Amino acid sequence: MKKRTRITHAGRDPDKQHGIVNPPVWRASTVLFPDVASLRAATDHPFDGVYYGRFGTPTQFALGDAICALEEAAGCVLVGSGLAAVTSGLLASLSGGDHLLMVDSVYGPTRKFCDGTLKRLGVDTEYYDPCIGEGIRDLLRDNTRAIFMESPGSLTFEVQDVPAICRVAAERDITTLLDNTWATPLHFRGLEHGVDIEIHAATKYISGHADTMLGLLLVNASKLDNLRSTVASLGHCAGSDDCYLALRGLRTLAVRLEQHERTARELIEWLRQQPEVSRILYPADSECPGHEIWKRDFDGATGLFGVVFEACDPDRFNRMIDGLTLFGLGYSWGGYESLVLPTEPARSRTATEWTAAGPCLRIHAGLEDPADLIEDLAAGFARLRGQTD
Ligand SMILES: *Cc1c(COP(=O)(O)O)cnc(C)c1O
Secondary structure: OOOOHHHHHHOHHHHHHHOOOOOOOOOOOOOOOOHHHHHHHHHHOOOOOOHHHOOOOHHHHHHHHHHHHOOOOOOEHHHHHHHHHHHHHHHHHHHOOEEEEOOOOOHHHHHHHHHHHHHOOEEEHHHHHHHHOOHHHOOOOOOOEEEEEEOOOOOOOOOOHHHHHHHHHHHOEEEEEEEOOOOHHHHHHHHHOOEEEEEEEEEOOOOOOOOOEEEEEEEEEEHHHHHHHHHHOOOOOOOHHHHHHHHHHHHOOOHHHHHHHHHHHHHHHHHOOOOOOEEEEEOOOOOOHHHHHHHOOOOOOOOOEEEEEOOOHHHHHHHHOOOOOOOEOOOOOOOOOOOEEOOOOHHHOOOOOOOOOOOOEEEEEOOOHHHHHEEEEEHHHHHHHOOOO
């Protein structure tokens, strides 16, 4: 079956629920057992069915099944946020004394976790150039246990050669983790490219409506038991209402992404013509580091990109942003609405240098009419030029 068909049909069984199209929201903590023998049997196999709320209900199972069907993963582990998915994937893969290779363009809170909690636990994190590819081999040590990738990188959008890095890691049985939030399972399937643990902030495009916090991890059979038991021991779980919303969002992911990408490309085309714009950071753009890899490995682009400006007056730059009416100013992305965020990539780099002529802006192209969005941006550029207040 093609992806769009799977996304429509996976994870639901109307015949088992009175013909109703969507699975219900099961809210549960306690699950009752008919006798001691069945309680003991369930306790021995907590992942094999409904056992206790923290281990999931048919609502969580439906979302997990639907996501697994998109990537043919052995298992999907759900947690309360994208960051919880990142940290539990790392904790499942590392112990004190281990060496972790972490991409320099990683999501800020992931970096903070490595430099704080993982360091305290005795894990040595070394940051590497997102464009390193097979050259990662030179950084391996005897105690390297995990390589973490994020492609494209947060804020700067470099596309990594995930297959090449996974090939090097496989030679030494090193666990590979990929934060694949930008592409979603529709546009890049990490497991097929050799990734052991694929991570998504389902908060973003999968949920798609800026109303849910949710994280998920996709794994092959060899990593499933360890990951599940680590997540269970940490006490992570995902709420049933959030899983329902994510499953509902998933059904329209393909059509939403298509529009997000189309609008992003229209905005980029307009932005490129403005003399104040120095560079565009977008994997589908030929200037983007790793663009050739994106063409080789990805099935599409999405609505999130970066804009590097020429040096400009900081007050006018802020006025440009403050006066926007359709673009909201705030964290996260992946909802139906357009967003901007001023970013400072240079502040969260240690292995590579980030140089830009002027300030950076991250833009999320929402589902509004692109003509209206461009009008909003044009008024912003007039404020940047000091032509209006
Ligand atoms: C947003 C984001 C996360 C964290 O997700 P939350 O659900 O906000 O915790 C992790 N990785 C990337 C790449 C993200 O963009």
